[in-house]
Amino acid sequence: MDRIRIALAKGRLAEDAVKLLKKAGYRVPHEILSSRKLIFNIEDEQVELVLVKPADVPIYVEYGAADLGIVGRDILLEEGRSLYEVLDLKFGQCKFVLAGLPGFREKQLTHRRVATKYPRFAKEYFRKKGEPVEVIELTGSIELAPLTGLADWIVDIMQTGRTLKENGLMVYEDICPVSARLVVNRVSMKTRRKEINKLIERLKSQVERSEN
Ligand SMILES: Nc1ncnc2c1ncn2[C@@H]1O[C@H](COP(=O)(O)OP(=O)(O)OP(=O)(O)O)[C@@H](O)[C@H]1O
Numbered sequence: 708m709d710r711i712r713i714a715l716a717k718g719r720l721a722e723d724a725v726k727l728l729k730k731a732g733y734r735v736p737h738e739i740l741s742s743r744k745l746i747f748n749i750e751d752e753q754v755e756l757v758l759v760k761p762a763d764v765p766i767y768v769e770y771g772a773a774d775l776g777i778v779g780r781d782i783l784l785e786e787g788r789s790l791y792e793v794l795d796l797k798f799g800q801c802k803f804v805l806a807g808l809p810g811f812r813e814k815q816l817t818h819r820r821v822a823t824k825y826p827r828f829a830k831e832y833f834r835k836k837g838e839p840v841e842v843i844e845l846t847g848s849i850e851l852a853p854l855t856g857l858a859d860w861i862v863d864i865m866q867t868g869r870t871l872k873e874n875g876l877m878v879y880e881d882i883c884p885v886s887a888r889l890v891v892n893r894v895s896m897k898t899r900r901k902e903i904n905k906l907i908e909r910l911k912s913q914v915e916r917s918e919n
């Protein structure tokens with residue numbers, strides 16, 4: 708039978724994801740975080756890991772190119788893909804915030820611009836609030852947008868708050884918490900239910916153990 712394939716978000720979440728898998732007893736090859744290889748078999752298990760860009764994890768899982776994925780909730784909210792979110796892995800914790808320059812809210816503007824890496828999420832957030840805004844999609848250094856006049860607000864992730872602080876910005880609203888999640892392809896969940904449930908249980912008990 709084919710191996711169960713897990714898509715791991717490269718970058719910031721990869722190290723904690725590997726740590727969790729190892730703690731749960733999966734013998735992840737030690738070179739996974741340093742080599743240029745993108746597929747890794749796990750010894751003694753019918754499981755393989757593939758490394759993909761964070762934003763691509765839900766795509767692999769929705770299409771079934773991976774059975775499972777480990778990715779930030781920010782990406783899931785932005786992508787809105789059809790998949791099952793089965794477990795909060797409790798690492799990569801941060802939050803979505805609405806931020807801007809101090810004193811901004813008092814200004815009466817008819818046309819507000821919001822810069823973000825998460826355009827779908829930001830549009831939905833303002834739609835729910837009933838506030839018309841123009842959303843400008845950027846790919847990084849979001850905090851620069853209010854400092855240069857590109858936008859009035861930003862919708863972005865905050866963890867320590869250091870980036871906002873060092874750029875003289877403040878939080879106007881906490882939008883929602885974000886952390887890494889385990890996601891599953893809808894078809895795999897049915898066709899490989901036993902193996903996938905076992906894997907979920909192994910990770911779940913490890914997450915719970917780490918919490919206590
Ligand atoms: N400052 C942060 N602190 C903690 N977690 C974060 C922080 N910023 C992002 N994250 C989480 O880590 C995930 C991966 O972030 P990372 O910075 O590696 O990727 P990225 O910048 O979104 O992607 P790319 O590599 O394509 O530019 C995010 O999707 C989010 O869930």
Ligand SMILES: O=P(O)(O)OC[C@H]1O[C@H](OP(=O)(O)OP(=O)(O)O)[C@H](O)[C@@H]1O
Nearest residue numbers: 847848849863864865866867868869870
């Ligand atoms: O609250 P903090 O701990 O300062 O973390 C928040 C920062 O981290 C992320 O940026 P990232 O480092 O991914 O940079 P980029 O978006 O400019 O690529 C996010 O977009 C914030 O800028």
